[in-house]
Amino acid sequence: xxxxxxxxxxxxxxxxxxxxxxxxxxxxxxxxxxxxxxxxxxxxxxxxxxxxxxxxxxxxxxxxxxxxxxxxxxxxxxxxxxxxxxxxxxxxxxxxxxxxxxxxxxxxxxxxxxxxxxxxxxxxxxxxxxxxxxxxxxxxxxxxxxxxxxxxxxxxxxxxxxxxxxxxxxxxxxxxxxxxxxxxxxxxxxxxxxxxxxxxxxxxxxxxxxxxxxxxxxxxxxxxxxxxxxxxxxxxxxxxxxxxxxxxxxxxxxxxxxxxxxxxxxxxxxxxxxxxxxxxxxxxxxx
Numbered sequence: 651x652x653x654x655x656x657x658x659x660x661x662x663x664x665x666x667x668x669x670x671x672x673x674x675x676x677x678x679x680x681x682x683x684x685x686x687x688x689x690x691x692x693x694x695x696x697x698x699x700x701x702x703x704x705x706x707x708x709x710x711x712x713x714x715x716x717x718x719x720x721x722x723x724x725x726x727x728x729x730x731x732x733x734x735x736x737x738x739x740x741x742x743x744x745x746x747x748x749x750x751x752x753x754x755x756x757x758x759x760x761x762x763x764x765x766x767x768x769x770x771x772x773x774x775x776x777x778x779x780x781x782x783x784x785x786x787x788x789x790x791x792x793x794x795x796x797x798x799x800x801x802x803x804x805x806x807x808x809x810x811x812x813x814x815x816x817x818x819x820x821x822x823x824x825x826x827x828x829x830x831x832x833x834x835x836x837x838x839x840x841x842x843x844x845x846x847x848x849x850x851x852x853x854x855x856x857x858x859x860x861x862x863x864x865x866x867x868x869x870x871x872x873x874x875x876x877x878x879x880x881x882x883x884x885x886x887x888x889x890x891x892x893x894x895x896x897x898x899x900x901x902x903x904x905x906x907x908x909x910x911x912x913x914x915x916x917x918x919x920x921x922x923x924x925x926x927x928x929x930x931x932x933x934x935x936x937x
Contacts, residue, residue: 680695680696680731680732680733681693681694681696681701681733681734681735681738681742681756682694682695682696682698682735683735683738683813684698684700684771685812685813685899686773687826687898689773689776689810689863690786690810690811690812690813690826690863691786691787691810691811691812691813691819692773692784692785692786693738693756693761693784693785693786693787694770695726695763697770698770698771699763699767699770699772700764700767700771700772700773700775700784701726701754701756701761701762701763701785702723702761702762702763702764702775702776702782702783702784702785703759703760703762703782703783703784703785703789703864703865704723704760704781704782705780705781705782705783705794705795705797705864706781707759707760707791708791708792708793708794710758710791711745711746711755711758712745712760713725713745713747713753713760715760715762716747716748721765722764722765723762723763723764723775723782724762724763724765725747725751725753725754725760725761725763726753726754726761726762726763727751727752727753727754728742728743728744728745728752728753728754728755732744732754734756735815736815737787737813737814737815737816737817737818737819738787738813738818738819739787739788739818739819740757740787740788740790741756741757742754742755742756743755743758745760756785756789757789757790757791758790758791759785759790759791759865761785762782764778777803777804779797780797780798780802780803780804781797783863783864783865785865786810786811786819786863786865786866786915787813787818787819787915788811788818788819788866788914788915788916789863789864789865789866789867789915790865790866790867790916792865792867794864794865795864804864805859805861806824806861807824807861807862807863807864808823808824808859808860808861808862808870808882809821809822809823809824809829809861809862809863809866809870810822810823810824810826810863811863811915812826812828812899812901817904817912818914818915819914819915820901820912820913820914820915821884821889821912821913821914821915822898823854823891825898826898826899827891827895827898827900828891828892828895828899828900828901828903828912829854829882829889829890829891829912829913830851830889830890830891830892830903830904830910830911830912830913831888831889831890831911831912831913832851832888832890832909832910833908833909833910833911833923834909835887835888835919836919836920838886838919839873839886840873840888841853841873841875841881841888843888843890844875844876849893850892850893850894851890851891851892851893851903851910852890852891852893853875853879853881853882853888853889853890853891854881854882854889854890854891855879855880855881855882856871856872856880856881856882856883857882860872860882862884866915868884868885868915868916869884869885870882870883870884871883871884871886873888884913885916885917885918885919886918886919887913887917887918887919892906905923908923911923
């Protein structure tokens with residue numbers, strides 16, 4: 651018997667060391683970031699399962715999803731330990747549901763799963779009913795546009811959110827190409843980048859309908875350039891590409907000449923430049 655016990659004890663110690671710590675609720679409360687080609691950077695739980703927002707949730711601390719809704723869209727449980735990934739701004743909190751459970755919220759946005767997402771990385775809940783959407787890093791609770799009529803899809807956003815731990819969440823176009831701001835643009839409605847500057851830093855063209863991802867606060871607009879073309883703006887900031895970026899996710903224009911920067915989510919015209927480590931900027935590119 652003693653020999654059996656001596657053999658079992660090391661085995662139990664080994665299993666205990668290998669077992670994951672904490673409860674499933676605690677695990678779910680640690681979020682992660684996944685980048686997708688079509689949706690940009692989105693939040694998931696620690697196991698990679700996509701989390702969603704519900705546009706009728708507009709009051710901090712309250713969920714509007716119960717009964718059959720909560721069966722199809724299970725609330726993400728809040729544990730005793732809640733953690734955001736490195737570089738993701740904002741806060742995680744727990745809201746009280748009417749059944750006594752606690753639901754995880756990001757920047758006051760209640761978070762949900764979708765019952766038809768069965769594997770990590772699934773985003774089958776995106777745009778369901780025009781009221782369910784993935785959550786980009788930097789999103790905030792606010793008022794949302796009313797859903798379109800039955801059978802009418804929500805138009806795609808012109809801009810998406812990119813993400814790195816060093817830069818945090820920043821804006822890209824719908825194909826994932828990084829957009830930039832020029833610190834010499836200080837007057838709303840005007841661009842200071844023309845001629846050779848505009849060759850190196852092509853203005854982002856404005857579309858007939860300019861839309862941000864649901865949950866990303868701010869306003870898209872346009873300015874008319876001296877050549878008659880329209881340039882896209884975010885919170886009055888004229889937006890540009892960098893000729894040195896060749897692929898989605900490139901941020902080679904960051905801090906070039908100390909006047910070109912990525913555009914953080916929620917940036918305003920005249921804000922101090924985004925203070926981050928250099929991201930491979932090429933000094934000779936200049937402005």
